[in-house]
Amino acid sequence: MAKPRPRFPQTYENAPVRKALAAIAAEPTLENLDALLAAATKGGLVVDVTGSTPQDTRLRTINSTTGEPVLPLFTSTTALRAAVAQTAEGDGAPVQAVIVPAVEALGFIRTADFVAVQFDPGAEHTMIVARSHIESALGEH
Template sequence: MAEAQIPEGVSADYENVAAREALTAFTAAPDFAGLAAFLNAAREEYLVVDVTGAQKKRATRIRTTRTTKGQPVLPLFTSMAELRAAVPKPSADQVRGAVMPARQALAMIASDRFVAAEVNPGTDKLVLLRKFIERTIDDAFADHPLTAEDLESL
């Protein structure tokens, strides 16, 4: 079996700087233009998912969270450091994450009945409804950046 090729520039310390900076800007001054800028940045490069405690016997499973009503939420992170920041301190050194292409990580929203995605729950926490993630990965919008008008129409 051939080993997976790790892209250049991706390591355990990987950070999607553009997505993190856009998220920080959006949380400081939220509006649809800032949300569009974040989603455009978030669908490029890589994102991190939490696979702590995943068994190797079957396919790797991601850890998820739940709303107060028990609905599943998909946690996504812009870096391993953000993943560690979301975990209580005594357990932070045992956390495991998978760095994956951003569109693939975002597309995981369709793998279950997720109602939302939560980005960087440890710091610049942003909860995005499923419809915004679906629009972000929609093939119809793959060739051009999302705009504030695209998101307002939802």
């Protein structure tokens, strides 16, 4: 019988992804995109499941400027809370999150017609990555 995976602590932060986001913001190159995708397939990522119930887990999504669905993923629960504070719900709004292995979080892009993943929406260093790049990174794992 396989051992269950240890849970991520609530204070978990995917520092390598955050560092890669800063690097690609400073210098948007294909090399830095590859580094971001490599970092994003390790560790864990935070998924916004606000509004879910024990019987029905729902991923909260955002829309692109053209109205297409984008999957937001966060490097920490702190980054998620900061993003929610900037929305219409505002600061102090209830937030539900789950921290899952990064490959699993990225794999959620296949659950709907998402056109992209956005890492840390609302943060100083954020990045929208097209679905094709995410699927390519997942194909390598």
